[in-house]
Amino acid sequence: ETGVTQSPTHLIKTRGQQVTLRCSSQSGHNTVSWYQQALGQGPQFIFQYYREEENGRGNFPPRFSGLQFPNYSSELNVNALELDDSALYLCASSRGTDLYEKLFFGSGTQLSVL
């Protein structure tokens, strides 16, 4: 088990609502990345946070936003939820942003949008 914790574990929302997912990084890690994993697919990169700022972003619209706090924990916010947002959202922490830094994933938040 990694030291990355995510909450909540499961969440059900209605289309058009907003949701906030939370992540606590592993001790000693200052970088957090978020991934979306649709059923039967590999994880897809949403964005990365380093020093409380977005450090890189995948192909996701602006209604996906995030925060990183001084203790390196992070939030993922999704506005105007769509049915296709239903997925497992994974948080991963690492010691830095270097190419070869290993990512340690949490168990994820399963989001269902009805």
Add this chain to the structure above:
Amino acid sequence: GENVEQHPSTLSVQEGDSAVIKCTYSDSASNYFPWYKQELGKGPQLIIDIRSNVGEKKDQRIAVTLNKTAKHFSLHITETQPEDSAVYFCAASTIGGGADGLTFGKGTHLIIQP
């Protein structure tokens, strides 16, 4: 952007036999290739990784090979055991490092038959 193809989608082997999972990537700038194992209800766990300046890496029963010319890399598991049953993902990352995120394949469901 990078595209990673993974085969097969499902692989069933007898306990004690070897398993091989293959991936190809499209971006010749990719130079870091990790493999993750995901068990039901858990996040992906890094099992082995390889850098582009290395052709092969081994860790006990697990090995990874990389052919940069052909842009493909493979995971080899020998003497398979029941606890090897899981979904395995290959991934690739470019020089941009963590800020560009990892690009994952769609996964291989490995089933170890007793």
